[in-house]
Amino acid sequence: MKIMKTELQESIYSTAIHEMGHWVAAHYYGHEAKDICVRLHSNGETSGYASHNFDYPMPTLKHVERTFFELIVISRSGLVAQNFDNSMLNKSKHDEGLRRGGRGDLMIMSLYTNILRCMRYSETCGTEQAKDKQREILDEALTKSQEICRKNIELIAAGASLIVEKARVFYEDGVEYRYHLSSSELMDLVSKYPIKKGF
Numbered sequence: 001m002k003i004m005k006t007e008l009q010e011s012i013y014s015t016a017i018h019e020m021g022h023w024v025a026a027h028y029y030g031h032e033a034k035d036i037c038v039r040l041h042s043n044g045e046t047s048g049y050a051s052h053n054f055d056y057p058m059p060t061l062k063h064v065e066r067t068f069f070e071l072i073v074i075s076r077s078g079l080v081a082q083n084f085d086n087s088m089l090n091k092s093k094h095d096e097g098l099r100r101g102g103r104g105d106l107m108i109m110s111l112y113t114n115i116l117r118c119m120r121y122s123e124t125c126g127t128e129q130a131k132d133k134q135r136e137i138l139d140e141a142l143t144k145s146q147e148i149c150r151k152n153i154e155l156i157a158a159g160a161s162l163i164v165e166k167a168r169v170f171y172e173d174g175v176e177y178r179y180h181l182s183s184s185e186l187m188d189l190v191s192k193y194p195i196k197k198g199f
Contacts (some may be wrong), residue, residue, distance in 0.1 A: 004171040012038055012167045012179070014082055015046040016160035021081025023159070023186065024152050025074040025145065026052035028195055034183050038163050042176045050078070061119065068116040069141065075109045076138075076145040081156050089146050113137050155193035159186065 019036040027033040034051040041047070052074070058064050083094040098106055117124065117133045124130045149156065159181055166179045181189075 002171055002173045004168050008040075008044060008171075009164055009168065011044075011046050012040065013160050013164050015048045016163035016179075017156060018078040018082040019048040019050040020156040020159040021077040021079070021145075021149055022050035022074055023052065024081070024156055024195070025077035025148050026050065027186075027190065028148050028152070028197065029070045029074070030054075030056075031070070031074070033186065035186065036159065036163070036181050038167070038179045040167065040171075040177050040179070042174055065116060065119050068112050068119070069137070072109055072112045072116065072137065072141040073144045073148070075105050075112065076141050077149055078105055080142070080145045081149045081153070084149060084153060087150050087153065109138065109141075110134075113141075151196040152193070155189060155195070158189050158193055162189070 015038045016036070019038065023033050023036050031052045031054040034053070036048065036050045038046055038048040054067065054070075058067060079094050079097045080089060083090045083097060085093075113134050116137055117130065120137070121129075121133045124133050162185070163179050163181060167177075170177060170179070
């Protein structure tokens with residue numbers, strides 16, 4: 001067994017924090033939050049995903065609007081969790097991450113935000129006000145994401161640390177590997193660090 005370098009552990013931790021941010025936000029909203037995975041590529045780079053689903057009635061437009069807003073918050077929560085310093089969002093690092101590594105999240109956010117804007121503010125379609133209203137929704141989602149991550153940072157950090165521990169145990173130099181936290185492992189963490197809601 002090879003010893004994993006500190007820089008690689010930090011990279012895995014950063015990716016795991018990101019995915020835990022998505023997972024915790026999904027669980028916060030009652031979505032079926034499943035597992036998270038951090039993938040260590042053979043070149044030493046990392047990527048990951050958080051798996052979640054929702055399956056509840058949406059009989060009215062208001063229910064659909066609420067779900068789209070939740071999906072935007074969940075999409076925002078990865079980079080938010082990843083860029084918390086002393087319980088405060090490091091906005092410049094967050095924005096830089098959004099421009100670089102967070103492009104997948106940005107594409108999802110942009111799509112959901114545009115749909116939600118068309119629902120909430122249909123009169124802005126095809127007008128110059130459309131971008132202002134989209135920015136307003138994104139800012140609202142950012143505020144909510146920060147609240148969720150700040151209140152649940154212990155849970156987020158505990159999940160990320162568990163992923164790093166798994167990585168250290170199974171690490172082999174130059175070998176691609178996927179480190180998972182299963183739904184049951186994540187729920188064990190939630191039992192120790194219950195999801196906190198409200199202001």
